[in-house]
Amino acid sequence: MAILLIIVGIILLLFLVMLFRTLQLGEPPYQNANVELPEVDASRAAAHLAQAISIKTISKEEMETGDYSPFREYHQWLEKTYPTIHKNLKKETINQYSLLYHWKGSDPSLKPILLASHLDVVPVDEATLPAWHADPFKGEIKQGFIWGRGTLDMKNHTIGMFEAIEKMLADGFQPKRDIYLGLGHDEEISGKSGAKSIAAALKGRGIKLAAVLDEGGMISHGLVPGVELPVGLIGVGEKEYVTVNLVAKGTPGHSSNPPRQTAIGVLARAIALMDDNPFPARPDLAIATLKNVAFLFPFAVRFVLANTWLLKSLLVKQLEKTVQTNALIRTTHAATVIKGGIKDNILPSEARAKINFRLLPGDSQASVIEHIQKVVKDPRVEAEIDMADAWGPSKVSTTDTAAYKTLELVIRQVFGNMPVAPYLLMFATDARHYQDVSEQLYHFSPLVLESADIARMHGIDERIGVDAFGGMVKFYRRLIKVWGEAEF
Ligand SMILES: [Zn+2]
Structure with missing residues (x-):
């Protein structure tokens, strides 16, 4: 019984702290000063x-x-x-x-x-x-x-x-x-x-x-x-702009006796793996933006925003729902160009793709390559930064x-x-x-x-x-x- 009371007490206290933090976000965080502005023509x-x-x-x-x-x-x-x-x-x-x-x-x-x-x-x-x-x-x-x-x-x-x-x-x-x-x-x-x-x-x-x-x-x-x-x-x-060239090599030959995958299949698999394993969410900058306008949100949203130390994953799930808000919380990537093969009965010697990344501050060209290698785990796929399309942090x-x-x-x-x-x-x-x-x-x-x-x-x-x-x-x-x- 005593333990139950202690647990209830802790939960209540936690809730009160969270409530207090929420109420602190309830007021506009600024004061306006009226000044005389010039007339303009x-x-x-x-x-x-x-x-x-x-x-x-x-x-x-x-x-x-x-x-x-x-x-x-x-x-x-x-x-x-x-x-x-x-x-x-x-x-x-x-x-x-x-x-x-x-x-x-x-x-x-x-x-x-x-x-x-x-x-x-x-x-x-x-x-x-x-x-x-x-x-x-x-x-x-x-x-x-x-x-x-x-x-x-x-x-x-x-x-x-x-x-x-x-x-x-x-x-x-x-x-x-x-x-x-x-x-x-x-x-x-x-x-x-x-x-x-x-x-x-x-x-x-x-x-x-x-x-x-x-x-x-x-x-x-x-x-x-x-x-x-x-x-x-x-x-x-x-956001930093980086394009990566992905290249898969294959052995050219007749398509009547093909290997299990051609260069095109290898590349397609790599792209699919990347799409299924995006960069992790890092919502801190987005949270800073939202907190500044928190008083405009309904109570429930404010409650989450005020308590991201506990409810961050809830907020991330919400922000991941649209492409616009998803782009605010993570480094994104998009496969934008693909090339490979010359004829329907010839095995391609090579397949190439361009993947365009938009980096959150904190990510870098090196961390992009590292991420691709970790996710794709395929020595047949080479990934290198396209220097003509990398703009620096x-x-x-x-x-x-x-x-x-x-x-x-x-x-x-x-x-x-x-x-x-x-x-x-x-x-x-x-x-x-x-x-x-x-x-x-x-x-x-x-x-x-x-x-x-x-x-x-x-x-x-x-x-x-x-x-x-x-x-x-x-x-x-x-x-x-x-x-x-x-x-x-
Ligand atoms: Zn402009």
Whole structure:
């Protein structure tokens, strides 16, 4: 009887502790400060963005054959449209087509910051043209939107910054810290000659940045699973991109007297084994994101989130249910290319596949190969990293910095009192090239976007609301003021 009482007591105590932890997650973890925000001329800014859209700065895989005259035209247009910036900031052309602007601050003891954007856009698939409701390269403004390729990714950022700075200069604003604008010309094809060269130039001068802000997270409804209210997401890291070539060799010959498996069968088995044995779940980063918005969830979900020390596996099971949330909690892989065999009656001498991995921070090229060997356990299958398609790791930035906290504050000041959470970006951006010159790389696109509109990026009917674009300009004005003056 006494033992039973003790057990009941322990369970009750445990439950009370878990309840207490849950209640602690019940309050919004922030306070909003109201500030006076500048008025911005959204229609003037929209007209400028529309002009920028009409300059076809499309990046192409073939660097040699690409026509780069639109990039020069874009440079000249920036110079003509923003004369005050070009009078006050030092402009440098890097690697012919990328741009680096330097706005000198009054206090050289403060570490500089860099705002990143890219000048290039992806092409428009000819076959999709009939589905567009506007010419993707004309710069049309209608129905309250600016239409065209680059209105979301990311001429809106570049023009948003320039509109903000041009006006701030005219108003006599002088930042305390140095501010750089880094505008790469090949982000959509890896950033290897643009942002990478800009970062190398800064590194060569011994410059260490306090923070970099690049595209990435945004404010959206439905981006966080289970949360309908708008949530601001700041990317603090990117998943690493690695492709592995799997090769199985076979003995060529006549298919009338075959071995038990041909090279194709060996390779197929290896792929099937990998699909059945994914990387283990590591949900810590996802838990950190969810905890920041925990107060928006129903009690049961909050209870699990507050007590992941005991209920982690329950949460993992839930997150594994959709491909989107599954990608948040583990290194994923996908067999994307397969080749082998030349004729139906000849045994193939070789079969090859490409497996594309997206790595959680903490995994590496070496751990990928190790995982494949452990799972496939077949000496007939060779696995090697495809160096042409391996992008190197990206650091995870911390949220415990003044730069992050003020960024979070500015997001709420400009876009309303909403939860803001750090998260892991599922795609790669230029920001990773700045790792050597900055410990803190933050990804945030100052935009309120419905999740259905996200497909417009790189897709059909890319467009941005004139008001939404005005909000971007306002955001940059506020951020440049706060980051420009804050002492971190
Ligand atoms: Zn982009």
